[in-house]
Amino acid sequence: MPRSRGFSVKERCKVTSINYSELLKESWENSRARHKLLTVLFIFYRYAGSRSWADSRVEKTVAWFLEESSVRETIRADWQRTWGYVDEGRAHDLSEGQALVLGSATSGAGHESKHVGQPKNPSETARKRSFALKPSFLQTTYEAALKPGRFASITTLRGQPLDGDLQSVILGGLKRFVGWKLAEIAAELGLPQQQAKQGAALIVRRALGVVTDERRLLELEAAGVKPKTVPVREGDLSPLEAMSFPVMRLVEFAEEDWEDSELRTHLDCLLLLPFLAEKRGQEAWDRRLARPFFWTPTGVEEEGIASEWRKFQKEVQDGNAAYTRENGRRVSKLTPGSRTTYLHLRPKGPDGSVDDVDPLGRPTQQLCFWLNQSFVQSILRRHLVAS
Helix, strand or coil: CCCCHHHHHHHHCCEEECHHHHHCCCCCCCCCCHHHEEEEEEEEEEEECCCCCCHHHHHHEEEHHHHCCHHHHHHHHHHHHHHHHHHHHCCCHCCCCCCCCCEEECCCHHHHHECCCHHHHHHHHEEEEEEEHHHHHHHHHHHHCCCCHHHEEEHHHHCCCCCCCCHHHHHHHHHHHCCCHHHHHHHHCCCCHHHHCCCCEEEEEHCCCCCCCCCEHHHHHHCCCCCCEEEECCCCCCCCCEEEEECCCCHCCCCCHHHHCCCCCCCEEEEEEEECCCCCCHEEEEEEEECCCCECCEEEEHHHHHHHHHHHHHHHHHCCCCCEEEEECCCCCCCCHHHCEEEEEEECCCCCCCCCECCCEEEEEEEEEEHHHHHHHHHHHHCCCCC
């Protein structure tokens, strides 16, 4: 979670191991996962780092009940999605990012996790996995317990329950705007144009019938939904810019593990709102909305992204993010996006003063990850060409 919010949940919460053969004998109602989730006592504690666990301090305890939760249907849909992959003989294609709240997390140290057989496809082994509650859900549960007034439930604000899984509800709310110009969407939803231009999240909120902008939406926050507008050239679906993620502290990045990394969390549930431009330089207000879609990396894509992420982590650890001055500009030794497939690491803001330090204490710019434009283009083509 963004560090500007104070404490952040460090890890997912394991619910139960997944036995692929036994899973297919279950329904959601009699499943081991549901039984484990019916009543939960969450104990949130301040991590003591390398010191003894006894030095950790309990910050908050929360009694949580599945049947009273506003995301219970989302959790059920997550479980059924995992069940469906196993039933189709595709357990090897499972990814934690496919779920909103109840993920199928790898058991073990990420890419070194054990592989096991699967009943519907004996020729293809799959990673050993466990059902686990995702950090975004745990973070929201913690924050809502501290300050309940900062969140609002979509169900309460709309005066009616969500009819279907959360992703379908969101896409259904946006469907009527496909083909509309951004200016037309802003006018219809009662949004000032400047807000509409900068806030994909605001468009989603209003499209769901939520008219208040003061509080965060509980269901969206718990599911980790991250809306992003993507300006796209209409002819070849080439994005007009690379897709960026929040800036990060390099000292913390150098110590992360991929499975629990900030970037992996940001990639978990991206809701992309492509706006088509007839030509580069066309005003944002005149661009038309193409079909929105949710995207998470495929298994192959996640392996490739993780490999490049580790490459950049090693470069940061080795001091390659530190800069030198060349012709008045700051230049680092980080690998450029032209030499990677999926992502690159570079500054997000203008070339200004010293913003950060690397793990060796040398000055660097504030950096963030960006998805390469060619990779984003391949995602857009895969989802939009057949739409």
